[in-house]
Structure formats: C-alpha cells, structure tokens
Amino acid sequence: MLAITQYAFGGPEVLEVVEVERPRPGPGEVLIRVAATSVNAADWKVRAGLIQFGDPPLTLGLDVSGVVEELGAGVDRFAIGAPVYGMVFGGANAEYVVAQAHTLAPTPRGVDLVHAAALPTAALTAWQALAALGAGQRVLVHAAAGGVGHLAVQIARYRGAHVIGTARAVNHEYLRGLGADEVIDYTAVDFGAAVRDVDIVLDLVGGAYGSRSVPLLRPDGRLIDTQSSDAEDDPRYERFYVEPSAVSLREITTMVERGHLRATIDQVLPLSDAAKAHELGESGRVRGKVVLVAWDPPA
Structure with a gap:
C-alpha cells in the first residue's frame, strides 16, 4: 500500500x-x-x-x-x-x-x-478539555479560529458558557457565527487588558500565553494548556492530554447530528x-x- x-x-x-x-x-x-x-x-x-x-x-x-x-x-x-x-x-x-x-x-x-x-483529534481535545465547563461560566479560548479552537467555541456555547475568543480580526464574524460572545483581536489589543474574571482559559497557543492568561482567572479558575506554557508553577495550571475514546466520540456524534457542532x-x-x-x-x-x-x- x-x-x-x-x-x-x-x-x-x-x-x-x-x-x-x-x-x-x-x-x-x-x-x-x-x-x-x-x-x-x-x-x-x-x-x-x-x-x-x-x-x-x-x-x-x-x-x-x-x-x-x-x-x-x-x-x-x-x-x-x-x-x-x-x-x-x-x-x-x-x-x-x-x-x-x-x-x-x-x-x-x-x-x-x-x-x-x-x-476526531480536535473535537476530542475540545470536548475533554472543557468537560468541567458549566452553564453561566466564562471561558476564554485562545486561537479560537483554529482546528481545536473553532470546535471548542461551539462546545462551550452548547454547554451554556459565555464564550470569549482570541483571533485575528478577519475571523471575528466567523467566530460570532459559531457562538462566540466576545472576540479579541490579539494582533491589535492586549487580551490581558480586555477580559477579566474567567472561569476557564483554554490555551491552544502555549508559551508566554500561560503567564499572560493566569491573571485573568478567578481565584478558583483553571488554565487548561494543550501546548505547554510558562505557567506550570501556578496551582490553577493544568496540562491537558487528549485520549482516544469511542464514548466521547459518540457524544460528539450526537452534537453533530443535532446540528450543534460542525x-x-x-x-x-x-x-x-x-x-x-x-x-x-x-x-x-x-x-x-x-x-x-x-x-x-x-x-
């Protein structure tokens, strides 16, 4: 072959x-x-x-x-x-x-x-990383228009969260169409000055985005990192690794078939x-x- x-x-x-x-x-x-x-x-x-x-x-x-x-x-x-x-x-x-x-x-x-x-990989990452996200919570998704990010925006919206995403301006209308409540152009604005009181940050960028994101969290908030960042010493930091799972895939399938995820x-x-x-x-x-x-x- x-x-x-x-x-x-x-x-x-x-x-x-x-x-x-x-x-x-x-x-x-x-x-x-x-x-x-x-x-x-x-x-x-x-x-x-x-x-x-x-x-x-x-x-x-x-x-x-x-x-x-x-x-x-x-x-x-x-x-x-x-x-x-x-x-x-x-x-x-x-x-x-x-x-x-x-x-x-x-x-x-x-x-x-x-x-x-x-x-599979992107949806499983978003689904599992945001497993603890609840209705009414505030979530910040970095790289929101990317492979994992655009699915995370939809999953967070489906779970009733207030969704904030960082993305270039050309993707803002697209992300609002997926359910984002707020979108920040990281090329023009310091996201650290544009948002506060976040329950979960889903960091799909890594590096210095970690230390820049930690101050945005509520005291009991969580920084979920998929790329490895400079915030590893903060007690709210969590390094996330996706796991293949037919159980999670079937839940994702249900979302797709009901029109909540694409x-x-x-x-x-x-x-x-x-x-x-x-x-x-x-x-x-x-x-x-x-x-x-x-x-x-x-x-």
Missing part, C-alpha cells in the same frame, strides 16, 4: 510517498481503508522532532475516517464496509491503518467521510500533498482544519 513516511526529522520536505506492507489487525483491532485524515499540530511537531513519538521511519496521521476492511479477533462492534471515524496513534497517512476498536465510532449521519476526518474545512488536498498541508498548518493561518484525501478512497 502507499503511505506518507519520513526517514528523518525535519521540515515538510522529509515527507515521502512510499510503498509499505499493508498491516493486519490483531485482537481487538480493526483494519480501516482510509478515506481521509486531517492535519493536527501534533503531526508537524512530531515530524520536526519537537514531540517524541519514536524514531524514524514514521508514518504520521492521528485522524482517520474510512470503512472497515477487516476485523481482528474479538471485535464484533462493526461490520465489514461500515463507515467509521476516530483517533489513532499515528499511521493514518496511508491507504490502510489499524486502530483499536474501542477508539472508533460510526461516522455521524449526514456527514461525509471528508468532514468526518476533520473531527467542522470547518479550510482546504482539502490529496494525501500526496502532505508536505503542503504541513506548511499550511505551521503557518497558523488555517481556519478550522486541512483535510487530506487518500489515494482511491472509498465512497
């Missing part, structure tokens, strides 16, 4: 189209014929060697949508040919990928496989253009997600 593989850490140019052996599912696993995947920040950070994820050769890709091709021993939740989506620990940038059955869910009704591929796709590219997709992701100028469609994908 074809796959996008890297034999060294580096820039997007290290990504190559190669021929590799098709995997076989073990006990509790499912072989998926990949329809599409999408680019997450973790993908290009692993590619560059900024996140430890093993040594090359590596085939990246956390998100997958496709159809069930083969079932491993003990798997009876899915039928051959069933459309599924989920989060895998790498390998989705290929024609086929093996996934643990407990990390997959049927794709939402009425959603094609391209849009389904934009959801993924924005900035661009759709062929998987052979993975290097270009990584360049777009690293630019920080993507609204929503970049989706990659596999070679000869299932309908």
Whole structure:
C-alpha cells in the first residue's frame, strides 16, 4: 500500500510517498481503508522532532475516517464496509491503518467521510478539555479560529458558557457565527487588558500565553494548556492530554447530528500533498482544519 513516511526529522520536505506492507489487525483491532485524515499540530511537531513519538521511519496521521476492511479477533462492534471515524496513534497517512476498536465510532449521519476526518483529534481535545465547563461560566479560548479552537467555541456555547475568543480580526464574524460572545483581536489589543474574571482559559497557543492568561482567572479558575506554557508553577495550571475514546466520540456524534457542532474545512488536498498541508498548518493561518484525501478512497 502507499503511505506518507519520513526517514528523518525535519521540515515538510522529509515527507515521502512510499510503498509499505499493508498491516493486519490483531485482537481487538480493526483494519480501516482510509478515506481521509486531517492535519493536527501534533503531526508537524512530531515530524520536526519537537514531540517524541519514536524514531524514524514514521508514518504520521492521528485522524482517520474510512470503512472497515477487516476485523481482528474479538471485535464484533462493526461490520465489514461500515463507515467509521476516530483517533489513532499515528499511521493514518496511508491507504490502510489499524486502530483499536474501542477508539472508533460510526461516522455521524449526514456527514461525509471528508468532514468526518476533520473531527476526531480536535473535537476530542475540545470536548475533554472543557468537560468541567458549566452553564453561566466564562471561558476564554485562545486561537479560537483554529482546528481545536473553532470546535471548542461551539462546545462551550452548547454547554451554556459565555464564550470569549482570541483571533485575528478577519475571523471575528466567523467566530460570532459559531457562538462566540466576545472576540479579541490579539494582533491589535492586549487580551490581558480586555477580559477579566474567567472561569476557564483554554490555551491552544502555549508559551508566554500561560503567564499572560493566569491573571485573568478567578481565584478558583483553571488554565487548561494543550501546548505547554510558562505557567506550570501556578496551582490553577493544568496540562491537558487528549485520549482516544469511542464514548466521547459518540457524544460528539450526537452534537453533530443535532446540528450543534460542525467542522470547518479550510482546504482539502490529496494525501500526496502532505508536505503542503504541513506548511499550511505551521503557518497558523488555517481556519478550522486541512483535510487530506487518500489515494482511491472509498465512497
């Protein structure tokens, strides 16, 4: 089968189209014929060697949508040919990928496989990170127009929160359409002077955004960081790591099917253009997600 593989850490140019052996599912696993995947920040950070994820050769890709091709021993939740989506620990940038059955869910009704591929990692991150958010609370989402951010805005709104987002001015109308109550142009205004008394800050940027965000919290507030920041010593700081979960995916599916959550796709590219997709992701100028469609994908 074809796959996008890297034999060294580096820039997007290290990504190559190669021929590799098709995997076989073990006990509790499912072989998926990949329809599409999408680019997450973790993908290009692993590619560059900024996140430890093993040594090359590596085939990246956390998100997958496709159809069930083969079932491993003990798997009876899915039928051959069933459309599924989920989060895998790498390998989705290929024609086929093996996934643990407990990390997959049927794709939402009425959603094609391209849009389904934009959801898993980003939606799971937003859903799980904001699990404690309640109605009437104030949440600040940094990078609100990005892959995780635009879904976090919708999930926070769905949970009845007052939603504040940081984003460039060009994305303000878009974010208000997703449910943001306030939007701050971080390129023109110091967000630290524009907002106060926040219950939760979802920091999707990291670095110095941590120490700049802590003063905005209420005494019992929480800074939930997905990127690692300079606020680690504050007792309200929480480093968040997403977990693949069919249970969470089914809750996300319900939101999607009821019209409360939708993924924005900035661009759709062929998987052979993975290097270009990584360049777009690293630019920080993507609204929503970049989706990659596999070679000869299932309908």
